[in-house]
Amino acid sequence: MNETAFSFDPDWMGTLTAPFMTNAFLAGLCIALAAGVMGYFTIARHSTFAAHALAHIGLPGATGAVLLGLPVSVGLGVFALGGALAIGALGKKASQREIATGTVLAFATGMGLFFARLSSSASQQMQSILFGSILTITDGQIVGFAVFDVLLLAVLAVIYRPLLFSSLDEQVAQAKGVPVNLMNICFMAIMAGVITIAVPAVGTLLIFALVVTPAATANIISRSPFAAMVVSTVICLISIWGGLLVSAMFPAPPSFIIVTISTLFWIVAKIIESARRR
Numbered sequence: 001m002n003e004t005a006f007s008f009d010p011d012w013m014g015t016l017t018a019p020f021m022t023n024a025f026l027a028g029l030c031i032a033l034a035a036g037v038m039g040y041f042t043i044a045r046h047s048t049f050a051a052h053a054l055a056h057i058g059l060p061g062a063t064g065a066v067l068l069g070l071p072v073s074v075g076l077g078v079f080a081l082g083g084a085l086a087i088g089a090l091g092k093k094a095s096q097r098e099i100a101t102g103t104v105l106a107f108a109t110g111m112g113l114f115f116a117r118l119s120s121s122a123s124q125q126m127q128s129i130l131f132g133s134i135l136t137i138t139d140g141q142i143v144g145f146a147v148f149d150v151l152l153l154a155v156l157a158v159i160y161r162p163l164l165f166s167s168l169d170e171q172v173a174q175a176k177g178v179p180v181n182l183m184n185i186c187f188m189a190i191m192a193g194v195i196t197i198a199v200p201a202v203g204t205l206l207i208f209a210l211v212v213t214p215a216a217t218a219n220i221i222s223r224s225p226f227a228a229m230v231v232s233t234v235i236c237l238i239s240i241w242g243g244l245l246v247s248a249m250f251p252a253p254p255s256f257i258i259v260t261i262s263t264l265f266w267i268v269a270k271i272i273e274s275a276r277r278r
Contacts, residue, residue: 040225061080
């Protein structure tokens with residue numbers, strides 16, 4: 001008789017204290033900080049499609065890296081950054097960005113499938129790339145995530161005001177002399193980095209649940225940009241850590257649990273918002 005799905009693991013505490021799980025919790029902290037902060041700007045700039053697309057644009061880089069014997073994250077980051085810069089340069093207006101994003105996305109997805117067909121090892125890596133594998137995060141990756149978070153906060157400290165202004169009202173910001181095109185490129189480049197560190201947790205197909213869904217929930221219950229970023233980060237962190245905890249207690253893919261918790265937060269927020277409007 002087959003083992004029942006989500007059966008309780010009596011040794012879940014042992015799993016929870018294992019070194020690989022410690023790495024997963026630390027990675028979750030770094031990912032939540034980056035995704036939570038940038039998720040707000042993603043929604044404010046109406047760039048949710050672009051954020052989702054960047055993960056898929058990184059797919060050929062990930063599969064290509066496997067072909068060359070390089071770390072998957074290196075290939076993913078290079079292609080995500082290249083796609084981000086291309087979209088930022090080609091799409092100066094919101095409508096143009098949608099077209100540029102779709103065009104680059106289609107080409108990159110086709111290239112990713114082509115690379116995957118060239119190597120059996122690349123094909124075997126496809127599942128972890130598409131759906132994530134946070135339990136295999138290494139010490140080196142955690143250091144990379146932490147360095148990225150420090151750089152992210154440093155860059156945001158410099159460009160926070162013009163980035164926020166151009167995100168909330170692009171036309172007025174441009175009229176006031178804000179370098180809107182530069183902010184578009186900076187935003188897309190930063191998002192490429194966020195996608196690169198978030199994909200190991202939930203994969204390219206489920207990235208929306210970490211970058212966009214917590215921020216969307218935060219926007220419902222927060223009244224200021226800074227508060228929304230804080231709430232988004234907390235929701236993202238609870239989703240990741242909660243997903244790891246539940247997956248240890250009831251063996252299941254962590255990415256599925258993480259996405260489920262994130263989605264439940266959004267559903268509850270929407271229900272409360274709907275009730276208040278009545």
